Amino acid sequence: DSGVTQTPKHLITATGQRVTLRCSPRSGDLSVYWYQQSLDQGLQFLIQYYNGEERAKGNILERFSAQQFPDLHSELNLSSLELGDSALYFCASSVGTGLGTNPGTLHFGNGTRLTVT
C-alpha cells in the first residue's frame, strides 16, 4: 500500500459529461502529481501541485483542471468528456519540490479507471 488514496476506482460516464477524481496524498507529502495512462499515449504527466499551488503543467487539455486544497488533497476535474478521455488516471505524491530541492520518490495511488461511452 503506497499510502496514496484515489477515489473512485472506476467511473463510467457518457460523452459530454463532467467528472471529478479525488486524491489524498501520503501523510506528510506536499506535492501531488496527476498522470494519464492511455493505451496509445502511455503514462503522460498532466499537472503538479505543491502545497496548494500549481507547480508544473504538462499535456493537460483545457477541458481538464485541477486544484489542491488546504488539507493537501487534490481533485482533477474533467469536463466535456470525449471517448478519447477514457484512460487510467493516476495521482502520485512526494515529500515536496521546494525549488531546487530533492522531491523524494513519487508514490502512486491505485488509479481511477475512467470509461467514457
Added chain:
Amino acid sequence: AQKVTQAQTEISVVEKEDVTLDCVYETRDTTYYLFWYKQPPSGELVFLIRRNSFDEQNEISGRYSWNFQKSTSSFNFTITASQVVDSAVYFCALSDSMDSSYKLIFGSGTRLLVRP
C-alpha cells in the same frame, strides 16, 4: 530534452530464466534521478528503485538488480530466476530539475510475461 527509451516492447521467458529489461535515458541536467516501477495486471504502479545521478553503484535487492551506467546513459534492470508473479509491465522513468517540478518522464514500458 528529457526522454526515456525502453526499446523492448514485450519479453516472454520461461520461469527460472534470467531476464534483463533495458532503459536508455536522455537529459541535459547533471542532477537527475532514475526510477523503475512495476505495473502488475491489477493496474497499480509499484515503486521498485530510485537512483541519483551521482551514485553509479549497482544495486541488488533479492532477485532484482540494477545496472546504472552514465557512460551509456543506461539503467538496466535484471530479474534473476524469474517467477510467474514477475509478470507485469515495467516502466523506467527519469526525473530532473529542468523545470523545477521533478516530474517523472516515463518510458513506454516493457511487458514481461513469465510462463510456467
